[in-house]
Amino acid sequence: xxxxxxxxxxxxxxxxxxxxxxxxxxxxxxxxxxxxxxxxxxxxxxxxxxxxxxxxxxxxxxxxxxxxxxxxxxxxxxxxxxxxxxxxxxxxxxxxxxxxxxxxxxxxxxxxxxxxxxxxxxxxxxxxxxxxxxxxxxxxxxxxxxxxxxxxxxxxxxxxxxxxxxxxxxxxxxxxxxxxxxxxxxxxxxxxxxxxxxxxxxxxxxxxxxxxxxxxxxxxxxxxxxxxxxxxxxxxxxxxxxxxxxxxxxxxxxxxxxxxxxxxxxxxxxxxxxxxxxxxxxxxxxxxxxxxxxxxxxxxxxxxxxxxxxxxxxxxxxxxxxxxxxxxxxxxxxxxxxxxxxxxxxxxxxxxxxxxxxxxxxxxxxxxxxxxxxxxxxxxxxxxxxxxxxxxxxxxxxxxxxxxxxxxxxxxxxxxxxxxxxxxxxxxxxxxxxxxxxxxxxxxxxxxxxxxxxxxxxxxxxxxxxxxxxxxxxxxxxxxx
Numbered sequence: 458x459x460x461x462x463x464x465x466x467x468x469x470x471x472x473x474x475x476x477x478x479x480x481x482x483x484x485x486x487x488x489x490x491x492x493x494x495x496x497x498x499x500x501x502x503x504x505x506x507x508x509x510x511x512x513x514x515x516x517x518x519x520x521x522x523x524x525x526x527x528x529x530x531x532x533x534x535x536x537x538x539x540x541x542x543x544x545x546x547x548x549x550x551x552x553x554x555x556x557x558x559x560x561x562x563x564x565x566x567x568x569x570x571x572x573x574x575x576x577x578x579x580x581x582x583x584x585x586x587x588x589x590x591x592x593x594x595x596x597x598x599x600x601x602x603x604x605x606x607x608x609x610x611x612x613x614x615x616x617x618x619x620x621x622x623x624x625x626x627x628x629x630x631x632x633x634x635x636x637x638x639x640x641x642x643x644x645x646x647x648x649x650x651x652x653x654x655x656x657x658x659x660x661x662x663x664x665x666x667x668x669x670x671x672x673x674x675x676x677x678x679x680x681x682x683x684x685x686x687x688x689x690x691x692x693x694x695x696x697x698x699x700x701x702x703x704x705x706x707x708x709x710x711x712x713x714x715x716x717x718x719x720x721x722x723x724x725x726x727x728x729x730x731x732x733x734x735x736x737x738x739x740x741x742x743x744x745x746x747x748x749x750x751x752x753x754x755x756x757x758x759x760x761x762x763x764x765x766x767x768x769x770x771x772x773x774x775x776x777x778x779x780x781x782x783x784x785x786x787x788x789x790x791x792x793x794x795x796x797x798x799x800x801x802x803x804x805x806x807x808x809x810x811x812x813x814x815x816x817x818x819x820x821x822x823x824x825x826x827x828x829x830x831x832x833x834x835x836x837x838x839x840x841x842x843x844x845x846x847x848x849x850x851x852x853x854x855x856x857x858x859x860x861x862x863x864x865x866x867x868x869x870x871x872x873x874x875x876x877x878x879x880x881x882x883x884x885x886x887x888x889x890x891x892x893x894x895x896x897x898x899x900x901x902x903x904x905x906x907x908x909x910x911x912x913x914x915x916x917x918x919x920x921x922x923x924x925x926x927x928x929x930x931x932x933x934x935x936x937x938x
Contacts, residue, residue, distance in 0.1 A: 490502065490643055490783065490784055490787050490788070491565055491787050491788050491790075491791035491793060491796070495784075495796065495799055495800055495803060496803065498784060498800070499780050499784065499800060499803055499804055499807070501645075502640075502643070502645050502779075502780035502783055502784065503776060503777045503779075503780040503804070503807070504645075505645040505646045505648065505649040506640070506645050506648070506649070506776035506777070506779045506780055507772075507773040507776035507777055508649050508653075508776070509636070509645070509648055509649040509651075509652045509653075509776055510652075510772030510773050510774075510775050510776035511772055511773055511776075512649070512652045512653050512656045512657075515656065515660070515769070519659075519660050519663060520535075520659070520663055520681060520685070520765075521535070521761070521762060521765045521830055522829065522830055523663055523664050523667050523668070523681065524667070524678060524681055525758075525762070525830045525831055526668075527614075527667070527677060527678055528614075529754040529755060529757075529758045529833070529836065530608075530610050530611050530613075530614040530615070530754060531614050531615065531677075531678045532757070532758040532761050532762065533607070533608075533611045533615075533754045533757040533758055533761070534602070534607065534611050534612075534614050534615020534618055534619070534678065535615070535618065535678070535681075535761060536746065536757050536758070536760065536761030536764075537602060537605045537607050537611065537615070537619075537746060537750075537757070538602075538615060538618055538619045538622055538623070539761075540605065540742055540743045540746040541601060541605065541619075541623065541743065542622060542623060542626070542629070543739035543740075543742050543743065544736065544739055544740065544743070545587075545590060545623070545626040545629055545630065546629065546633070546735065546739060547732055547735035547736040547738070547739045547740075548586055548590075548630065548732055548735075548736075549583065549587075549629055549630040549631075549632075549633035549634060550633050550637075550731070550735050551728045551731035551732030551733070551734070551735045551736070552579060552582060552583050552586075552630070552633070552634050552637070552724065552728045552731075552732065553579075553633040553634050553636065553637025553638075554637060554727075554728070554731040554782065554865045554870070555579070555637075555724050555727035555728035555731050555870070556575065556576065556579035556634055556637040556638050556641060556724065557637045557638070557640050557641035557782050557783065557786065557865075557866065558641070558727055558782065558786050558865060558866055558867070558868045558870075559572075559575040559579070559641070559720075559723065559724065559727065559868075560572045560575050560576055560579075560637075560638055560641030560642055560707075560786075561640075561641040561642075561643075561782070561783050561785075561786025561787045561790065561866065562786050562787070562789065562790040562868070563575060563790065564641065564642055564643060564706070564786075564787055564790065565786060565787035565788060565789065565790020565791040566790045566791070569706070569707065570712075570713040571713075572641070572642060572706075572707055573707055573708065573709055573711075573713040573714060574713050574715065574717050574720055575638075575720055575724070576638040576642075576700065576707055576709060577709055577713075577714055577715060577716055577717075578716050578717055578720040578721050578724060579634055579637070579638060579724055580631065580634055580635065580638070580697075581716045581721075582634075582721055582724055582725075583627075583630040583631050583633075583634040584627060584630070584631060586630060587626055587627025587628075587629070587630035587631065588627055590623075590626055590627075591623065591624050591625060591626045591627055592624075594619075594620075594623035594624050594626065595620055595623070595624030598616045598617075598619040598620035598623065598624075599612055599616045601619060601623070602615060602616060602619055605743075605746065605747065605750065606747055606750045606751070607750075608754070611754070614678060615678060617678065617679035617682065618678045618679055618681065618682040619682075620682075621679065621682035621683055621685075621686055622682045622685065622686070625686045625689075625690075628686060628689040628690050628692075628693050629689060631693045631696070632651065632652075632655065632689050632692050632693050632696065635648075635651065635693065635696035635697070635700065636648040636651055636652070636696070638700070638707070639651075639696070639699075639700075639705060639707075640779060640782070640783050641782075641783060641786060642705060642706040642707050643706060643783060643787070644705035644706055644707070645780075645783075646705075647696075647699050647704060647705045650695070650699075651692045651695055651696050651699075652692060654688075654691060654692050654695050655688045655689050655691060655692025655693075655695075656688060656692075657688075658684075658687060658688035658691055658692075659684050659685055659687075659688035659689075662683075662684035662687060662688065663680075663681055663684045663685075665680075665684070666680030666681070666683055666684050667680040667681050667684075668680075727868055727870055728870070729870070730865075730869075730870020730871045730873070730874045731865055731870045731873075731874075733870075733874040733877075734861075734870070734873050734874040734876075734877040737874065737877040737878050737881050737882060738877055738881055741881040741882060741885050741886055744886050744889075745885075745886070745889055745903055745906075745907070746760075748889050748890060748893050748894075748903055749893075749900050749903055752893075752899055752900050755833065755835040755836050755839060756839050756899075756900045758831070758833070758836045758839075758840075759827075759831075759835070759836045759837070759838070759839025759840035759842075759843060759900075760839060760840070760843055760900060760903075762827060762830045762831060762836065762840045763827065763839075763840045763841075763843035763844045763847070764843070765830075766819075766826055766827070766840075766844060767844070767847055770812075770815045770818075770819070771812075771815075771854075773811060774808050774811055774812055774815075774854075774855060774858060775858060777804060777807055777808045777811065777858075777859075778804060778805075778808055778855075778858035778859045778861075778862045779862060780800075780804055781800055781801045781804040781805075781859050781862040781863050781866060782862040782863070782865055782866030783866065784796075784797065784800035784801075784804075784866070785797040785800060785801060785862075785863050785866030785867050786866040786867065786868075788800065789866075789867055789868075789928070794925075794928040797863075797866075797867070797928070798863075798925070798928070800863075801859050801860060801862075801863035801922065802859075804859045804862075805855060805856050805858075805859035805860065808855035808856075808858055808859055809852055809855035809856065811855070812851040812852055812854060812855045813851070813852055815848070815851055816848045816849075816851045816852065819844050819845060819847075819848040819851075820845055820848055823840075823841045823844040823845050824837070824841055826844065827840040827841050827844060839900055842900070842901055842904060843900070843904045846901065846904035846905055846907075846908055847904055847907055847908055849908050850907075850908040850909070850911050850912040850915075853911065853912040853915040853916065854911050854912070854915060855915075856915045856918065856919050857911065857914045857915035857918050860915075860918040860919055860921075860922040861873045861876070861918055863922060863927065864918075864921075864922065864927050867927040867928065869926070869927040872921055872926075872927065873918065876914055876917050876918050876921065877914065879913075879914075879917065880910045880911070880913050880914035880917065881910060881914075884906075884909070884910045884913060885906050885907065885909075885910035886906075888902075888905075888906040888909065888910065889902060889903045889906035889907075892905055892906055
């Protein structure tokens with residue numbers, strides 16, 4: 458057994474070692490992820506990333522809890538707005554994955570100045586796109602909801618919410634990009650603190666601005682949007698402060714603190730694949746919402762509640778899989794492709810174990826989980842059906858997450874883009890339309906299409922990852938003067 462191999466492929470930390478790993482992970486101490494125990498490297502990265510995602514999903518659950526008290530129209534408006542916001546998420550997460558790959562490669566090469574140049578250019582790129590998208594969205598909120606086939610009641614209830622959320626999408630873009638930079642550098646603890654701050658403010662302000670607690674005005678659904686914008690804005694301010702001051706491994710100042718056109722081009726090249734794969738996934742989500750919309754507000758509300766619960770459970774799994782991208786990027790930069798591959802398989806095993814537990818919980822406790830958010834019988838029925846149907850593919854999803862992040866961390870963003878295209882556009886959307894419409898399964902047909910297409914994605918991704926061509930993916934050399 459090599460020194461940097463895990464003790465056993467299925468081994469997880471014991472209780473004592475886990476507490477030790479937890480303390481080390483949360484301390485933010487610098488660690489070389491290109492040498493030593495690979496199991497330790499995975500957990501040092503994954504623990505703060507998992508906690509980061511737990512905080513994000515906790516806010517999503519708290520938000521939908523208070524919004525659900527405003528009625529079906531409000532929940533439906535949130536669901537339709539978030540379906541459109543996923544396009545912004547696609548850009549933000551896509552740019553962030555490219556930034557993670559570029560920064561991680563430079564850190565693996567022991568080139569911190571190159572990492573600073575990559576980080577600076579990435580943040581500038583995200584800010585430019587966020588402002589360009591936000592201005593028209595702020596002026597055409599009602600029209601955008603209309604394009605999503607929202608009813609007049611939903612448009613009336615949700616236009617203000619949509620205007621705030623989409624109009625200030627720049628903070629969504631920057632919070633993803635900043636955390637992508639931090640993860641690439643190995644500063645997962647700072648990324649965790651960013652979301653802890655942002656979501657903590659969201660959770661406090663949400664009920665205050667929705668229901669008018671204390672001295673705050675009761676703004677209803679629009680208050681939920683304002684709380685979110687304020688929380689994310691504070692999170693972005695903290696990120697920029699930490700990066701500027703050099704709290705972690707990167708210090709965005711000095712001669713390297715500049716926007717380099719060649720790096721912008723490289724980021725756009727890398728992100729063309731990552732944005733493409735997320736746009737494919739999120740645009741399919743928009744189309745799924747449109748397929749569900751004609752079945753009524755109850756169907757939209759039930760589906761929205763179920764998806765929020767799914768997101769809550771999946772956030773830790775995404776945190777685990779994010780560790781694979783950093784480990785692959787840094788180890789390829791250090792010239793260790795075999796160690797990079799082992800990190801993906803190890804991360805996949807841990808993610809699979811976690812999602813297997815989630816499957817058991819969702820299958821057995823779906824009525825109780827949905828019942829937290831609604832007492833409407835029809836909304837509950839649809840939400841329970843969605844939650845249980847989607848859970849049948851969770852074990853497969855784990856491997857899809859880990860392998861796709863492995864590709865992205867290596868800079869091979871084209872392969873997962875094609876995998877997403879096949880799974881979502883060629884399978885999921887036609888299957889959802891066929892099952893829901895001609896085969897008369899209604900919303901349940903949409904739920905089954907998601908389960909089957911996500912499982913197919915995982916199987917294809919595993920097969921492609923095993924071929925190993927990602928080990929030779931090109932990432933441009935650093936720009937130096």
